[in-house]
Structure formats: structure tokens, C-alpha cells
Amino acid sequence: MAVSELNKSAIKEAKGVYFLSCNPGILTNKDLLIVILEPLMRDRPLSIAADEILQKGLPYLASLSEYELSVLFGLNEKQSFHLMAVFEMARRMGGVNPDEELIIRSSKDVRDAVSDLKFFDKEHFVCLFLNTKNRVLGRETISVGTMSSSLVHPREVFKAAIRRGSASVIFAHNHPSGDPTPSREDIEVTNRLSEAGSLLGIDVLDHVVIGGDKWVSIRERGLLSIPGGN
Known part of the structure; x- marks a missing residue:
């Protein structure tokens, strides 16, 4: 055509x-x-x-x-x-000042930083890169499509984090269905990335799932395994 x-x-x-x-x-x-x-x-x-x-x-x-x-x-x-x-x-x-510092203090701050995800009709997995004071250094889309370990590979995530000099990272992705409940694969991929990050000295602080105007923090649900932590 x-x-x-x-x-x-x-x-x-x-x-x-x-x-x-x-x-x-x-x-x-x-x-x-x-x-x-x-x-x-x-x-x-x-x-x-x-x-x-x-x-x-x-x-x-x-x-x-x-x-x-x-x-x-x-x-x-x-x-x-x-x-x-x-x-x-x-x-x-939108009243966004590109020079204004964005500090992440809660999962709501993460939701606000990635609020555009609710408009996507496909799953988008994004990473927020933070410094030692939890100030956002940048954001990058890692993959588009149903989240799986093959699409969200530690190599791609932490290559970008190292390039930006990140002390920690926070993940977020959307559920086009509108239901933000994390799937088993969401949790497995998150913990796999957390383990990889610990080897590099880059902490995975959270993974927030967006569904419409709702969101769920995998860490707040107690589903994030923190290597060496409780």
C-alpha cells in the first residue's frame, strides 16, 4: 500500500x-x-x-x-x-519546568513522574535514574510490549544507569487493561533486575505499575526482594 x-x-x-x-x-x-x-x-x-x-x-x-x-x-x-x-x-x-529538580520520596512521586504511561495502548517499561539524594537524573524507555525477561534485560537497564552515573533506579510500566495489579512475571523480572543491580552497586528502589489513574508499588506490597536486606 x-x-x-x-x-x-x-x-x-x-x-x-x-x-x-x-x-x-x-x-x-x-x-x-x-x-x-x-x-x-x-x-x-x-x-x-x-x-x-x-x-x-x-x-x-x-x-x-x-x-x-x-x-x-x-x-x-x-x-x-x-x-x-x-x-x-x-x-x-503542564507547568513543567525542565530545570526544576524532581525528587522521588514515594510511589506517588513515581506515578506523577510517569503519568503519561496511562495513555499508552501497549505496555511500556521505563526506568528512572536517580542520584544518591533520589533526584531524577533522567528517564528512558527500555522496552515496549508485554513485559518479559527477554524484553527487559539487565544489560539494557544497567548499561543506561551506568552511563548516567546512577546510584539507584526505579522501574515503572503500564497495564493497558487499567488494572495495576502486578503479574507474577512483573514480580519475577523486578527481582531479577534487583539481583543484577546489587552486583553493580546500583539499588533497585521500587517498581510501580500504572493502570489508568491507579498504581501499585511492588516494594510497598512487600514483593521486592532486596539483596542483603530484610
Whole structure:
């Protein structure tokens, strides 16, 4: 199918979801990006471009310059500037100050830091990197798809943590079903990562599961095994 036909189909589907309810809040992040990108991209499938952007993570993308956006996604100057302007407007409307320190003191702070996960229609496993004072140094999407030990590998998690000089990490992922109850695999993967982190001197502080506006802390449930701890 030609790119133009693929794009027509993608935008029709996104708009169709909106017009059925007239509520933009039910659109997924991917749907919103497709609508934003529609007037910008003619030679690339919108669905694929949106997936590439979401794989990087919206908070990360919002910090990029116009040039960095253009290099990452093959955009021209006009396209990358438009996208940068959209991110900047969203940041201002949300009252987010990129220079403001984000300190994690509770699972609610984690939920607030990854609140965008509730809009994804696929599971996204993200990692927050913290210093010795629990200040967030950065965030990275480790995998997209149903969480498993094959997708969430210690190598990928701790390579990023070492690169950022992290003292500790916190994991979060979403359940598109809206039920934040951790699965057995969620718990097994968390504890496997905790064991790997202990060998590197990087503590796994928690793993928060997001389901809609609800969340569950694996640590607060007493399900996180802390090597050498109680």
C-alpha cells in the first residue's frame, strides 16, 4: 500500500475514535501524534513515525533541540520546529519546568513522574535514574510490549544507569487493561533486575505499575526482594 494510503487510513482511524466521543482524552498518545504529524509528513508512514517517537519517550523528546529532532527522525527544518513547538507548548501548559529538580520520596512521586504511561495502548517499561539524594537524573524507555525477561534485560537497564552515573533506579510500566495489579512475571523480572543491580552497586528502589489513574508499588506490597536486606 502506498504511503499516502497508509497515512489516510491512520488519520481516519485516529479521528474516528475522537468523533465517536468528542473527547480527546480517550485518544492514545500514538493517535495524538498521528494527528499532529499529519500536516508535516507526506513521504513517511505516520504510524511508523509515531511509534519511533513514542519508543524514545515523550519526556526525553521534549528536551531535544530542533536539530536533534531532525536528525533522529529525518525531519526537515520546518517539521522539526513544528514538533519542538508542540512539545514546548505542552510543557508550559503542564507547568513543567525542565530545570526544576524532581525528587522521588514515594510511589506517588513515581506515578506523577510517569503519568503519561496511562495513555499508552501497549505496555511500556521505563526506568528512572536517580542520584544518591533520589533526584531524577533522567528517564528512558527500555522496552515496549508485554513485559518479559527477554524484553527487559539487565544489560539494557544497567548499561543506561551506568552511563548516567546512577546510584539507584526505579522501574515503572503500564497495564493497558487499567488494572495495576502486578503479574507474577512483573514480580519475577523486578527481582531479577534487583539481583543484577546489587552486583553493580546500583539499588533497585521500587517498581510501580500504572493502570489508568491507579498504581501499585511492588516494594510497598512487600514483593521486592532486596539483596542483603530484610
